[in-house]
Amino acid sequence: MQEETLSPPKPPERRDRVVIRFAGDSGDGMQLAGTRFTETSAAFGNDLATFPSFPAEIRAPQGSLAGVSSFQVHIADWDILTHGDEADVLVAMNPAALKTNVRDVVPGGLILVNEDAFDERNLEKAGYETNPLLDDSLSGFHLLTAPMEKLTKIAVKDTGVKGRAVLRSKNFFALGLISWMFNRPTAPILEWVKTKFGEDHPVARANIEAFRAGFNFGNTTEEFHHTFEVAPAKLPAGEYANITGNQALAWGLVAAAKAANLQLFLGSYPITPATSILEEIARLKHFGVKTFQAEDEIAGVGVSLGAAFAGHLAVTTTSGPGVALKSETLSLALMTELPLVLVDVQRAGPSTGLPTKVEQSDLMMALHGRHGEAPLPVIAPASPSDAFAVAMEAARIALKYMTPVILLSDGYLANSAEPWQIPDFDALPEFDISYTTEPNGPDGNFLPYARNEETGARPWAIPGTPGLEHRVGGLEKEALTGNVSYDPDNHELMTLARAAKIAGIADDIPELEVEGPDDAKILVVSWGSTYGAVRAGVINATKEGTPTAHVHLRHLNPLPRNLEHILRSYDKVLVPELNTGQLASVIRSAYLVPTATLNKVQGAPFMAHEITKKIIDMTEDPS
Amino acid sequence: MTTETRYSRADFQSGQEVKWCPGCGDYTILASVQNFLAELDVDREKHVFVSGIGCASRFPYYMNTYGMHSIHGRAPAIATGVALANPDLTVWVITGDGDGLSIGGNHLIHALRRNVDLKILLFNNQIYGLTKGQYSPTSELGKRTKTSPAGSVDHPFNPVSLALGTEATFVARTIDMDRPHTTDMLRAAYGHKGTAFIEIYQNCNVFNDKAFQILTGRQERDANRIYLEAGKPIVFGADNEMGVTVGLDGAKIVKVAEVGMDAIAVHDPAKPNPGVAFLLSRLSHGPTGPTPIGIFRQVQRQTYGDLMMGQIEEAKERNANASISDLVSQHGTWKVE
């Protein structure tokens, strides 16, 4: 395509940020359109954050409200924190997509619809009694319509695609039109199509022609003569990649295995939204990683525990229902004191709940959801890119302290993307891990439960090591020898020793740093994926005249040493969570500090303005 | 027949007090395994015993090898992880009829179909021993126990049929009391590459005594033990007067004199199709009449571990010196100045 001839005639309007949402039927290719728009914006140098939202049913009826899939991307010329509360631009490919998404569009925002899909049948499926394009229900917005299906059909007629495949390219028409409106570089998109489908493949040609038709439609249609520009962001210098939370976890685990000079072993059973970690790591066999798709979650953690016993860096990935199944094996891992990382990509529960939606409701299960006295370290990433470092941290703790570690990600982090400043991989810290190969007992015998004085960890002597033959298992172990012991005092001693080992990790994690002004009276405490929205909400509250401090927890067990001091330094404490108040309960019971809560269990992330509003309401509340 | 080796049975005794009930068949099996390993002369540290929960599953604590006494039913999964992590090890699974066929049935069948390099010994005493005598998935129909006071209405599994149904590559049966035969089965299982499954009839003299009486009692055993031997006609009885024929309507017990020796089936455990082995396993549904003992099936199939390592080696060759930087840059990166 010759871009010169297509450049928009009027100078574009400059914006510092724009939120665009692509919405359509799940078969309309909206995730793909959104991802391509994101990638080209990343290449252009915008900061960005994305939020894909999928229907739970893969085959929800076409055109139905349940079948709507959307992808929101926030692009900016500055360092943003969230995927954006509301959309400035909505692309709606059918009536159902319009209906389910219009409430999230800012007043006066731009709505671009595929008018060909607004026929009687689709309107009825979406529950519209009259056509919203013809009545004045959208009068508060700037409505633009395009006959996307008709124009796509014309555009692809000589490309060789036939039948139903013809209309599949309409997402590229929409993408072309939006790319024109936002002055996006087209080369990355066209290059991607060629590599993906093969340069001369009819599908590649059809997508390119549809894209071009959309782009040209913008250029030549009077109505569309308003275009926008979002300049590149001034991010810290360095090399960047766009990364989702699940990708970051996968790569972080591979990096951790390298840092520890161990082989990575992942035993898992597919479950939304964790599956793509297994899929990503299964592709990385050239790193020597072993992946095992087990018959169920119990076997997934079982094979991993076996691999840990035999000396691998063992990981199992799942979501809430799977954690429930793995619980008994986690207790065995804790009892046998073997290193293991369990990744829980939380989804909205209980039971199958809303499997594709976000919630932070497994915190209590991670902290307490095991039989017996069974404390484990729990950590959580704050953003998609943070998941890389948190994966490494989970592995570090597991290996150093010979314990299972629970990493709590969630469905929002799993699929959302943001630019990640690529670390210098050669400079990443190495873990000092070694197997025990010599007897450690006073008379040349091996004591599998003799603890390291500093960490409380027991030695890791792997099968195959001559002279250190020993048995581990679920029955209580005698301190030092590891022989089965029914002695009551020994059981208490071992229970306390296991707990002390985990509590002691607090000395090995960084103290918290509070963000915010010195004169703040309110402290907001958050954890996990709400970081961006909470941070933005706190900044806005401060700007609006309520100085507010913010502290974000990566480590949820043990809690950082200085948390109590921080909590006691403010008049009020607010804990916003995507659950009904689980961290708030932990804080209250650990420190007896009164905490206010802001809870949301709608399967959706916080919006920054919800946080701001709550903070301001708290200052107005005299209590 | 013992040759000189580095080891004696004592080298495989862990020194932990063995706590099974006096007279339990588990003692006999422990002795058979310890003696076999001593005779085998493989480095002691190369053996790993992984068990679930139950009387049988206490086994690893008594072995001076590496071991894990894990949780109820999960030993095949955990052992799979050990075997895949380190193919140089010999990984033994010790399980019971409750552990392996009830709570852990799923893991057992999947280990068998995958052909992971494991030696699975299922101690079948047709009862839950550790929990003091409830009926198990191999207890006979109508069995009266504390949880089935009116008799069990649970149709039992035949473990050998089940294993053959998964297309396991090595399936055998032996009896605790028959130590030479147990040792032969252990040796064959050890030599088999892939999952080897041995059902061991084990007497629980406290909660299910004499369950295998017709196979172990002096009076009855000759008339009821059918030894399966590769390449030999399947005959049994004090004077080999009885035999087995195999036809479309199943395997049948016949008098050799009545059908003639030529009609008697010749045992071939290496048949690729598990069909005949399955028919033989149906000769008895539990030890209530003449029962085949020995190797039902032994065939070669690539192991899961070899296939997995093959893919890894191939990927490494195609992509030597892989670094995380390369991985990330393939994904598409950009520079901010």
Ligand SMILES: Cc1ncc(C[n+]2csc(CCOP(=O)(O)OP(=O)(O)O)c2C)c(N)n1
């Ligand atoms: C999760 C769980 N459920 C139940 C039990 C109780 N339990 C222990 S052993 C056992 C049955 C064992 O039977 P089997 O496998 O036949 O072994 P045996 O004792 O007969 O050798 C049961 C039900 C347990 N330990 N764990």
Ligand code: SF4
């Ligand atoms: S209860 Fe039965 S199986 Fe268990 S140790 Fe005693 S005799 Fe053996």
Ligand SMILES: [Mg+2]
């Ligand atoms: Mg039993």
